[in-house]
Amino acid sequence: MRKDAQQNRDKILATAAKLFHDQSVAAVSMKDIAAAAKIGIGTLYRNYPNKSELCLAVSFNFIHQFVTDGQVYLSETTVSPIEQFQHVLQRYLDFREQRLQLLAFIESGPTVMATYYQSELYQQLVVLFMQVLAPISGEIETGELEFRADMVIAMLKSNSYAYQRQQQGLSPQQIAENISNLMIRA
Amino acid sequence: MRKDAQQNRDKILATAAKLFHDQSVAAVSMKDIAAAAKIGIGTLYRNYPNKSELCLAVSFNFIHQFVTDGQVYLSETTVSPIEQFQHVLQRYLDFREQRLQLLAFIESGPTVMATYYQSELYQQLVVLFMQVLAPISGEIETGELEFRADMVIAMLKSNSYAYQRQQQGLSPQQIAENISNLMIRA
DNA sequence: TTGACAAGTGGAGCGTGCTCCACTTATAGT
DNA sequence: ACTATAAGTGGAGCACGCTCCACTTGTCAA
Structure with missing residues (x-):
């Protein structure tokens, strides 16, 4: 170049x-x-190649920051697995709340989500969630663990999240709690 | 008029x-x-008022059909609660697969999902899933049950579903199974 | 039947995202 | 230093979704 x-x-x-x-x-x-x-x-x-991809590129810095912070947190913390999961979830909610517009635009682009999903960064995000999900999910295989990580991320996409916040009147804390209750097995 | x-x-x-x-x-x-x-x-x-709303209006007939069929099924079936849940889930997957393009367009519209969420039809869809989730979710309150119904629907939105299908290589059956495993408690 | 007017119509025109391609320029081999 | 040319540039112009408003028409009271 x-x-x-x-x-x-x-x-x-x-x-x-x-x-x-x-x-x-x-x-x-x-x-x-x-x-x-x-x-x-x-x-x-x-x-x-399009506005959504540009938004994605801008977001990458922020997402990278979040993932890195999360990894640092996990390497240093000594609290219980449940608290670790809830902490990472809470941070992810905060992060999304901060970058809501940008993320919403990406998620509404028809083709750009494919790029995001294929990126290494998304994989790192999934791995982060897998790490905190693993100890609280009971005995399940890796594929299913990954599926659950994807599911947590999917549930917090802007549309669904906005619905829970606005139409259902849930606070971020209540949303986090509902997800925790669903995910915690062990 | x-x-x-x-x-x-x-x-x-x-x-x-x-x-x-x-x-x-x-x-x-x-x-x-x-x-x-x-x-x-x-x-x-x-x-x-916009193309997405028009797509939504076109979809309403199909969604209504799905909900009605589901209600009829529930009123007639005698199989176990787990089988009922899996059956409804499977039907929903089939329905979505059939109308993929239309639903994808609606879901990528920035404002139209709010209209959908506020519609009576969406509420009926949620109620349908709540009915099959209730017996398999253990003892939880209504708010949390509704949250889980929303979560199942959110997970199957076109982007997430396409990712599971194409990038992760899961079949519709495998996706249904993963969701079942996550949701079944009782 | 006829007017008055609310209700409804249609398309010119705007700003958008995006493509295409004639043009310009950095660079590497001589 | 001087090309040759691959690499990069920029903006005219397209199709789109959508707005706006001058115009037409169905309806209903007199």
């Missing part, structure tokens, strides 16, 4: 992150981003 | 259902639907 191209790539990501932070994600158009980064629309799209 | 307006409303729904059936949902534009129904774009949008 040419050096100037790499600079453009970086500049796009930084500009998009800034604009998404300053205004709502929906209010920022691809034209806005290109203009703010002082590049052409074509260049923008060659680097990030 | 004026009689001619009602006719237009019906014609739109019928035309959209036909076009969505003949071609892929994404390939059918709102202009196509208006043209095929021989009405103006404005009329189309006054009746259905």
Whole structure:
């Protein structure tokens, strides 16, 4: 990759992150981003094939941070497995609440979720949840454990979460508690 | 409502259902639907405020059918609670597989899921799942039962389901089994 | 039957995400 | 230093979803 191209790539990501932070994600158009980064629309799209993918790229930093923090926490903590699970779950809820708009946009993109699911980062997120689920799930095989980790993540996607919060009137704590009750076996 | 307006409303729904059936949902534009129904774009949008809502309206017939069938099944069956749960789950999977495109489009619409969640039909779907979950969930309160019903539905949303099918390579049967294992307590 | 007007219509036009391709430029071999 | 060319650029233009409002029409009281 040419050096100037790499600079453009970086500049796009930084500009998009800034604009998404300053205004709502929906209010920022691809034209806005290109203009703010002082590049052409074509260049923008060659680097990030659509707006959802760009949001995903911006999110990756945040998700990476969350996963890393989680791993550090697990390596240091000495509390009970149940508390570990609840702690990670709580952190994940906090993280999602912070980045709600961005994550909602990604989750509503028709094709972009496939990219996310295939990424190493998603695998790391799943592994994180598997680690805290394993000791509280009773005796189950790895495939089923992974399925449950996916299920926890799926349940907290923006649509479902918004429904539980707004229509059902549940607090984040109540949601965490309901998930805990469902998942805890041992 | 004026009689001619009602006719237009019906014609739109019928035309959209036909076009969505003949071609892929994404390939059918709102202009196509208006043209095929021989009405103006404005009329189309006054009746259905966006494409996702129109998809939802088309889906409502199918969802209603599924819920009704499920209720009939429950009123007639004499098999064990576990088998009842698995049967309803299996039917729901089949139903979703049939209407995948339409449901995926609804689920990716940013605002339309709120409409769906608020509808009586969604409540009926939840109640259906609550009925089969209740005997296999151990002793839990109604709120938590409802939460679990929502969770089953959330897990089977198009994105998550597609991931389990395609990336994880699970068959519908395996997915159903994993959910069963998670939900069965009694 | 006839007017008055609420109710309904339709399509020009807007801003969006995104594609395409004629053009420009960094780079590596001479 | 000088090309040759692969690599990268940028914006005109497309199709889309959707809004807006000048216009038409069904309805109903007189």
